[in-house]
Amino acid sequence: MTTTIQSPAAVGTSGSPAAGGPGPRRRKAITIAAARPWLLLAPALIVLAVLLLWPLVRVLIFSFQDYGLREIVSGDTNFIGVDNYVAALTDPQLWSVVLPNTVLFAIAAVLCTVALGTLVAILMTNLSRFWRTVVGSAIMVAWAMPAVTGTYVWVWIFDADNGIVNQLLMGAGLMDEPFNWFTNRWTFYLIVLINVVHHGFPFVAITVMAGLLGVSKEMLEAAQMDGAGPIRRFFQITFPSLKQVFTVVIILSTIWDFKVFGQVYLMPGGSGTNRSVLNLGVWSYVESFGQNQYGFGSAIAVLLTLVLLVITIIYIRVLMKEDEL
Amino acid sequence: MKKRYLPLAILATAALSLTACSSGATGGSGTDATGETLNVWIMQGTNTESDEFFERVGDEFTKETGAKLNVEMVQWADAHDRFVTAIAGGTTPDIAETGTTWTAEFAESGALAPLDDYVTEAGLDGKLVEGLVEAGTLDDTLYGMPWYAGVRSVIYRTDIFEAAGIAVPTTWAEFQAAIETLKTSNPDIIPFPVAGDAEQLTYPWVWGAGGEVATKKGDTWTSGLDSAKSQAGIKFYTDLALQHGSSTSGATTWKETDVLDNFAQGKVGMAVMGSWTPATILDKNPELEGKIGSFPIPGQTSGISPSMLGGSHLSMFESSKNKDLAWTFMSMMTTGDFATEWASQSGYFPGETTALDATVASADEITQAFATQMVDGGASLPVTPKFGAVQAKKTTNTMIQSILSGEKTVEQASADAAAEMTDILNKK
């Protein structure tokens, strides 16, 4: 699959635009051809450079300073070396609470999102056209719910005093007293997990489903003839041919689930009061904005970026061949 | 060392009141600023009639100076972040209402303009409420003009107390007994919610037990949250929920606004609430008219457990282009008729002593309890720019919530909180 797609690009890149130029003055055509990619890239590059690359460099610069409100207002610099990094990395909270929460949650969320998404995709390919549309639309509804809204809806559903979950559990006699789901680290993250998976699996489901529809029917049938069961067929034929789909889906999910912020911040106690539920995003926001320590916040941001980079590189190494970039 | 109690001796002053003269008499009146606009941020939720109030202030202001007044309402919950980003981004208004615990912090960043000269010129030296002046001062310079002050006391349901035959409690033991009675007489209401995300509802019990939030010796701050006395107070407060069933598990994540909402919905027997809340409660639920009363937070064995003398300053930003015009607005708001009116509408007490006296003298029954609390049981939190950082880190809220959720014992939680607070207060 990859080879058929790669080949036209490879041919095309070698110089087809120049060949296509019908003009008689060849030399000029060549210069235009050489400049054309840069002309096409220019607008995007300018925006990225001004608003992404330069700010990225600035994060790095800030991270080596004691950068507070005063420095932001005045524009002065105040270098302190690697103190921010030392402070961040020696903070016991980072190791005991923040990192475990972030990493375990990301793993759980990626696993659940991808697993659920894949199962739903398989389910959908087995449905009639009508039911596939119904399920597809329902998935769209889940996806369309903005994160902020979704979070409030889940908070309302699990609200201790009037939430439907507590009402139903008490009504069924399974619970005597209303339970506050937000004070316990595990139940808190269970809700975050439901919220994130609910919002995140549609992307996986739809991507994987479309990929499944492209898997060669002949190979599957041949495997079935050979007596391979559905599970073996999935892992021997379907999964390998969807490898790239899964790579992209897993990488993106990991990045998104690592950076979860609003879904935690907006929950009761999530904005810093309940320390046992802090994750990297909220921790860095609270520590930098609440304490006016922008240098410290920048150091955390740099570290987080590095971690995500490493994860991505590992994924790519494992799942993609090098020449496929 | 700072005094914690602020006996408002000024209340006794009957002497030379400048009353009668209204706003125009002070400050730089007569400046013609036609065509200019003064941008002002005011906190939302203080006064249920604020829209109408500022309309009239705006008219008066335009009449006097020719300039337009543009008031933007800001929520307390977001306000700190909004101020910080506005200061960082250079998009501050001319004047803003700043919570008393924030003024020093913003002043330290260099964003606020000093006010001493204006105050002296207007003859207001010594006529502003001491506690508010103290909170608005950094390095002997005044940055926050006292506007209004408030305290928290207990608001309760008079109808329920009467039916259950409960007398107003005057000690902690009586307070706890009242809760036990409420539990049996009205099992469907929350006798006394212990909110886990509300630091101001915690401090009265710390102070009431004789503890301290933080004290300063020389240049070093020490948090007193883990002293035996403080722990006793915190234990009494959290045990109300954990041992005596006065609260709900939901309240573990409540903020002060949740306490208010639930009280207004008639689900709460009594709660510690601010002097500014009765109007809001009745606005949200008119059926409670005549059914609510208040009493000062009882002392451990006698007297009053202090609550924070909180309130607001008006602060002028250095970015303001026409500072005389800004001062005209400030003096209009903080002295004279508008100040008194704002106080009576909102349930706060004016920051200028003469107006304060008048308000206290004419206080209705509910306000009377708050006035007593303010005079005999008003306390102040550590006055340092760093206390804003403590609040932003939610140190005290974290302590209470972790005790209520059973994650930590009172001893552990208070020790952790004290260590964190001491650390933040002594930074830099």
Next chain:
Amino acid sequence: MSRNITPARVRRNVIVGALVTLLLVFTLFPAYWMISSAFDANAASGSTGLFPSELTLDNFIYVLNDGGFAVFLRNSLIVAVAVVVCSAVLSLLASVAVARFRFKFRTSMLLMILIVQMVPMEALVIPLFVQVRDLQLLNTLLGLIIVYITISLPFGIWMLRGFVAAVPVELEEAAFLDGASWWRMFRSVMLPLVMPGLVATSVFSFITAWNEFIFAMTMLGGASDKYTVAIGLKQFFGENSNDWGSVMAASTLITLPVMIFFIIVQGKLSSGLVAGAVKG
């Protein structure tokens, strides 16, 4: 033959039916609960059942009149449309460059685009805030639009690259042979073929513009008349945290436009996503 298969087929249908039901409940319940609470007159004081006890429109009226959501919706719509259009154009142009031409620094360019995608948003709040301030664009929708375009660009380029690469070069060459200029070929040959990819990237930039929260909070802080729906909702929640009927009405109002948008693009979206992912 059918006699043998029927029980198995019935069992299969039952299982599939049960799974579909479960899935529908899980996906739709939050939306249902949001809408039902929004119409419930008693949601504020705690509704007790799965169905509204008394229907009302008061919550919506309150939200639109007193909550200011008409303004928030308008702001978000302006931002979203501008971001979708601009980022689609910019990323399409850029993706043509990286997919169709081989030039110096092409690989490093691609790597850079992949890397900046990893950068967590929180990391950029502080420097972007400073940057937008220096551009004098704080408290303006334009400032926010530019920021969102930047956030959407790397993903868009990455996604569209695959689509552009998949357009057969033969088609292009045929167009050139017919005497078409490069731009004409681009419009009439390439554009239609990459449309599904454009839809997919548009969905992502739309979601970003509609949902984003931290940048809006820091960059529009001082101007509530410029608030987008996400921070408008947060502010509204701060004021009415226990008035769940109104909070849910507000949530419904800001979710509906996204749902409509999604349903419009649904068909194109799935093919676009998979193509982007496979070729990515």
